[in-house]
Amino acid sequence: MFSIEINSLSKSYGSFTAVDGIDLKVESGKIFGFLGPNGAGKTTTMKMLTTLIPPSSGTMNILGIDGTKSPLEIRKKIGVVLQQPSYEPTLSVEKSLEKYGMMWNVEKKIRKNRVEELLVAFDLVDIRKKKNDDLSIGQRRRVQVAREFMHDMELLFLDEPTVGLDPSARRSLLDFIKSKVKDGLTIFFTTHILEEAEYLCDDIAIINKGKIIAVDTPDELKNKFGRQKTIKIHVGTQQNISSLLSNIENCTIEHDSGVVITIHSGQSEQVLQDVLKILASNHIPVEDLSVVPTSLEEIFLSVVKNSNESNNSPGQ
Template identity: 85%
Template structure:
């Protein structure tokens, strides 16, 4: 079962194509990460999926509802937290949550229960009586995200929800999201913090210049695009080994101060064997050694760079 199904979705503004024929499927009860550089089409896609704007072409199915023909029906079943700050300056934190529950016609008993739960879950108990206007940016953001959970929904769109949050508040929010997904909620999640996406998401799509250029689980993205690994070693004594290692094929080697060697290769096992053999035969001792797999951030940067180079080549 899918919470989101998108076919050949496009959005143009005059001659500018913001979203260019994308296809997406998001399974129910999962967290779907939507990543891309600034101007890639993330925000436009989010607005299309939440029915805030109409597409130029293509189909949108949200929770079994045609998003183009019945946008109001879609909005009744989803939650949306956009990037832009949104808060009631003169209301206290708890009154803000209460008001949001009333807007969604949540009954009084349930509202009170949820207010207390969310104050605890988002670490807002100590500031519950403070007006939103007196809060820090991070506190306002926590209130903005928390109030969305005042109502029942099947699908939640979160656009950069951790902006302005300190590391502790960020982790608490991510863990709360994970818990809600285990209860059946589906999350469509955008972020610029790749560690968040890796920690949180079941599947990730990368968009660039309006096109989806990769879709898979974080692990499979690493398997597909993260073959390169980084080998770091510290020599016991300072010495120049560039001549010894310079002929090893299939790698790039960086030398730092004569004691630190960093090697990048997509055939790291063979390269490491060659390096160790050469150093041992030359009587050079190693103090410590580590092999670091490619991070999701490095994969993201590489995939976007390759996409840009491909587009630039095809436009010539």
């Protein structure tokens, strides 16, 4: 079962196409990561899916509801946390949560219990009486995300929810999100922090210049695009190592003119053997060596770069 199904979805502003005919399916009860560089079309897509703006063309089915015909029905079943700050300056933290529950007609007893639960979950207990205007940016963001959980929903859209959070608060938020998905919630999640996507998401789509350029699980994206590995070699002496290694094929080599060699290769085992032979024959001692698999961030950068080069090639 899919919580989101979109076909040939597009959004144009005059001659500019922000989202260009994308197809996407988001499985229910999963966390779906939606990644892309600035200006790629992420926020425009999210605004269409949350019925804040209408598409120029295409279809979207949200929780079994036609998004263009019944936007109000969709809004009753979803939660949305946008990237822009949103808070009530004169209200205290607990009153903000209480007010949000009242807006959604949450029963009083349930409302009070949820306020207490969220104050604890988002580490807001010590500042519960503070006005939002007196909070730090990170504290306001935690309140903004926490209040969305005051009401029942089937699908939650989170646009850069950890902006302004310190590492501890970020991890607590991600773990809380994971716990809610176990209860059946579906989450559509955007972030610029690739470690978050790798830690949190079941599936990931990468969008660039309004087009979807890759969709898969984090592991499968690594299998498809992550054959390249990074080799780091710490040598015990400073020499003109770059010239010694210049004839090795199937790799790129960076040498900081100090004692660290960084090698990127899709054939890491063979390349490593060749490098070690050359170092040994030139009596260059190796102090330390590591081989690191390609990270999701490196894959993201590579996929986007290849997409840009394809779009800029002759005939495109």
